[in-house]
Amino acid sequence: MAKNTPQAIRGTQDIFEEAEAFSFVVDTFERVRKLYRFRRIEMPVFERTEVFSRPLGETTDVVSKEMYSFEDRGGESLTLRPEFTAGIARAYLTNGWQQHAPLKVATHGPLFRYERPQKGRFRQFHQINAEILGAADPQADVELLAMADQVLRELGIEGVTLNLNTLGDPESREAWRAALVEYFEAHRGDLSEDSVTRLEQNPLRILDSKDRGDMALVKDAPTIDDYLTDEASSFFDSVTSGLDAAGVSWRRAPRLVRGFDYYRHTAFEFIPDEGSTAADALGSQSTVLGGGRYDGLMETLGGAHTPSVGWAAGIERLAMLVTASGKVSDNHLDAAIIPMTDAALAAALDLARDLRGQWQTVEIFGTGKIKRRMARADEAGALVAVLIGEDELSSGEVTVKDLHEGEQVRTAPSDVGDIVAKAQNAYYMRSWREQGIDIPDMDAWPDDLPDDFFANPEDRHRDFE
RNA sequence: GCGAUCGUAGCUCAGUUGGUUAGAGCGCCGGUUUGUGGUACCGGAGGUCGGGGGUUCGAGACCCCUCGAUCGCCCCA
Structure with a gap:
């Protein structure tokens, strides 16, 4: 290492060999997004901190520990965007994009989280992102997922399937949550230490605990199906039958959850199948693309109720899979x-x-x-x-x-x-x-x-x- | 935030219980070849051993601190 050369910031990466695959992912996303007529938008890389903190509510770790925040010269707290959705929601409200609803938008670029770097996790990373704003209809979920599915197929990624769940409407969700608390409270002594604190703070999160003992308990935990209202149930039926009609294969994942309150109904993750080459490259727990319906988000930013769905996928992760598939153009010299x-x-x-x-x-x-x-x-x-x-x-x-x-x-x-x-x-x-x-x-x-x-x-x- | 492992040439690495001028392969530059790809052989450049402090007659090696990397945990929008 040269002694007088400044070092790169922890958790950032200089991409060289992988850059061609990276570019292939972005190009493919851009091409597919046009097929579905998602409009390209560009967003600022930083926002007032409250844009990201308000939707998250009281969750201490994410806001206090995981956000890349700093004060500008005027003493205002700013945050480098940790995700796209909140910034897009803010833009939707401040620019009056309601006039375009239902609005299909797509973007991609760098995101920042103040995390400890480890496998597949960086402080600056990159995602492709798609949202449908102001659409309460399950058809929106279906189209959004069909697009995600096509992006993955066009990238040549095999052995990844759509894992799908519903969190229901607020009524369903609250009933399920209460049932989970009751169930885990009864087994409190068998829960891991971490999950006991989750029980207080975010009981749904116990469902994806990595602890073996917890996993055994989770297997018999109540699922949401018994608590869905008729409306929530029929919404989910519309999504699944729509996916079938659109030729998108999926698997029910009854324990797939989202921790934050603004999520409603559809939640999904594309996950490598056990034993697939994708799983070998990433590990079987790694989500390749994830998202869901966030009908409750806009209110937290002072807007009117605005049902919306979206997804995001890590470009670095996709690039790894794409490299394995050998589909990247070689840019040979004539x-x-x-x-x-x-x-x-x-x-x-x-x-x-x-x-x-x-x-x-x-x-x-x-x-x-x-x-x-x-x-x-x-x-x-x-x-x-x-x-x-x-x-x-x-x-x-x-x-x-x-x-x-x-x-x-x-x-x-x-x-x-x-x-x-x-x-x-x-x-x-x-x-x-x-x-x-x-x-x-x-x-x-x-x-x-x-x-x-x-x-x-x-x-x-x-x-x- | 917590824990484990690791930092030696551009890259991948070796370096014995602490002991003289720190090595190899690949890569780079040059030569055998004055206007032609490969191979072979020969030669050369390139390191304050991540940084700082300490122990010692003597530190790449041992101790402390620090920075960075990798892999887990927490968290995961």
């Missing part, structure tokens, strides 16, 4: 341009501009010995190397070498684009073959393509993606 003398640099820059204009990836290797430049082109996985030296300059040509076949030709710079395109074809054919993908009959292609197919480089790029 052409490495190698000017062999300083005089050739201008020609190299000119050709690079031309090729990049045709959506071909290009890098110029113009430093070090020629041998070294070639080696770098090879390491970068370039499909072709384009050599420009004194001979080429005097004849107005360039030398193009296919780095897989080893053959090279002298040609006019204007022909390089087509040569690279052919090399791209060969490249994709090779990679499909390696992946065991059925290769269509290439000979049939040129006749079927419109004459001007290659005239629009954007089309070509899209077709080969």
Whole structure:
């Protein structure tokens, strides 16, 4: 470690190797969110502390221990956002977004929690997020979940299923809570020390205790089904039948809960199946994507009753799974341009501009010995190397070498684009073959393509993606 | 906030019961090769051993403090 270099802040991460997977997650989310017409919103990274503290109420730990709060120069307490929902709710109220209700919004970015870093937990982390605001109808839950399901499928993540529960309306929830307290009170002596304090502070949380003894008790604890009102029950039925109709597979998770009072009805988490590759990568307890209905949130911020649902998913965690699935695009290099003398640099820059204009990836290797430049082109996985030296300059040509076949030709710079395109074809054919993908009959292609197919480089790029 | 383990070259690590100028592999730069990818061989650069203090004739190693990392617990919006 350099002695005079400042260190990064604890719990922050500099993402390098994983960044391509990270970007793939965000791009996929953006693409899918448009299919469902969720509107993109951008939110401030910090808010008045009360925006986040008021919805949480009296819970001491989260507010006092887990929030990244500080005073600004005016003495105002500010907090780096620990989640998206509260800030979005504040914006909904302060900007009069009620006029757009029901409003479907999506966003992503960094969040901050003052936590001890450990596996999969950082002080700055990143989430993708989707909300439907001002929608009391169970159809909103279904659409939101269908979108979440599609995001995961488009990411190529397998072995993760939707775990679903309902917390009912306030009446149902309160009755269930009372029954749980009564049940655990009767077994107080068998509860772990932590769960005894949970019994006082947040009894629902006993249901996801990690203590073995607690888990045994939890197995026989009352479930909410016996306490659901007719309204709450039919709401949940609508959600589940809607999911079935939408082709979203799910599993009932009667002990899945949310601790805070503003949650109502639907609560859900996408969790890796036991023994799946996703579970191996993250551990079977790790939630990949979670959310629920928070009908009671807006009131805590001084707004009118505004039923809403939302979910969030950790980008780092998804990126880990995506890396395992091998679906991330490799961003290979099409052409490495190698000017062999300083005089050739201008020609190299000119050709690079031309090729990049045709959506071909290009890098110029113009430093070090020629041998070294070639080696770098090879390491970068370039499909072709384009050599420009004194001979080429005097004849107005360039030398193009296919780095897989080893053959090279002298040609006019204007022909390089087509040569690279052919090399791209060969490249994709090779990679499909390696992946065991059925290769269509290439000979049939040129006749079927419109004459001007290659005239629009954007089309070509899209077709080969 | 509590607990455990760990910090040696850019990276992965070795370094004996405390003992002379702290090593290896990979990577980087150069040479054998004046305009061509690989391999091999040869050479080079690169460390106040996370930081501070202490014990000792002598500390990378032992003790204390501190910073950081990893993994748990609490918490999880």
